Amino acid sequence: xxxxxxxxxxxxxxxxxxxxxxxxxxxxxxxxxxxxxxxxxxxxxxxxxxxxxxxxxxxxxxxxxxxxxxxxxxxxxxxxxxxxxxxxxxxxxxxxxxxxxxxxxxxxxxxxxxxxxxxxxxxxxxxxxxxxxxxxxxxxxxxxxxxxxxxxxxxxxxxxxxxxxxxxxxxxxxxxxxxxxxxxxxxxxxxxxxxxxxxxxxxxxxxxxxxxxxxxxxxxxxxxxxxxxxxxxxxxxxxxxxxx
Numbered sequence: 001x002x003x004x005x006x007x008x009x010x011x012x013x014x015x016x017x018x019x020x021x022x023x024x025x026x027x028x029x030x031x032x033x034x035x036x037x038x039x040x041x042x043x044x045x046x047x048x049x050x051x052x053x054x055x056x057x058x059x060x061x062x063x064x065x066x067x068x069x070x071x072x073x074x075x076x077x078x079x080x081x082x083x084x085x086x087x088x089x090x091x092x093x094x095x096x097x098x099x100x101x102x103x104x105x106x107x108x109x110x111x112x113x114x115x116x117x118x119x120x121x122x123x124x125x126x127x128x129x130x131x132x133x134x135x136x137x138x139x140x141x142x143x144x145x146x147x148x149x150x151x152x153x154x155x156x157x158x159x160x161x162x163x164x165x166x167x168x169x170x171x172x173x174x175x176x177x178x179x180x181x182x183x184x185x186x187x188x189x190x191x192x193x194x195x196x197x198x199x200x201x202x203x204x205x206x207x208x209x210x211x212x213x214x215x216x217x218x219x220x221x222x223x224x225x226x227x228x229x230x231x232x233x234x235x236x237x238x239x240x241x242x243x244x
Contacts, residue, residue: 051210065196069196069200075193075194085205089201092206098175099115102114102168106169117149117176118176118180119145120145120176125181125183130187
């Protein structure tokens with residue numbers, strides 16, 4: 001049995017930790033929502049491809065985080081770190097353009113709400129990957145999340161002017177599922193390094209994947225244009241020969 005003073009200190013310490021967690025979680029939610037709004041605006045206000053937007057955002061974030069990591073000190077890493085960052089990097093390289101596609105198809109508030117289902121899927125993925133079991137409070141939070149998403153979907157006005165409303169929501173659920181997997185690998189990567197270096201490497205992998213895709217498309221476009229010009233020249237030569 002703990003004496004009253006020890007129990008009081010434990011109680012105070014627990015609430016301090018929970019308060020700090022709440023502040024960090026709230027800050028993450030606010031900045032993440034701002035990030036999604038900016039991505040939506042980038043799609044609506046620019047002529048850039050989805051892949052280009054993802055490349056610019058992840059590459060710039062990777063560079064800044066590598067700078068922070070350099071001044072903070074590059075951590076020592078092991079095999080588990082590289083396996084984790086590779087897995088989450090490749091999955092996020094798929095999820096990032098997909099969420100931008102969702103914003104093109106569906107309604108922003110509804111699609112973004114679908115991504116909030118990530119904690120629901122985490123119930124299964126975190127248990128299978130990390131062996132973590134949900135707490136009572138965690139279960140209650142997930143149930144409230146499901147209720148909130150359901151209210152948004154059913155009480156969000158008329159969607160007749162959005163033909164791909166349902167498709168956008170379904171793709172949003174798919175992104176939430178992918179993120180429920182990557183969150184576990186993110187945790188493994190951070191445990192085996194630190195928050196700056198792990199995130200910098202992950203964003204670097206994502207941006208590299210987008211760059212390869214952009215370059216391959218560019219080369220394919222050049223090849224197609226060259227073939228079109230070549231075909232036109234061949235036709236011109238044939239016409240010239242026939243006229244002669």
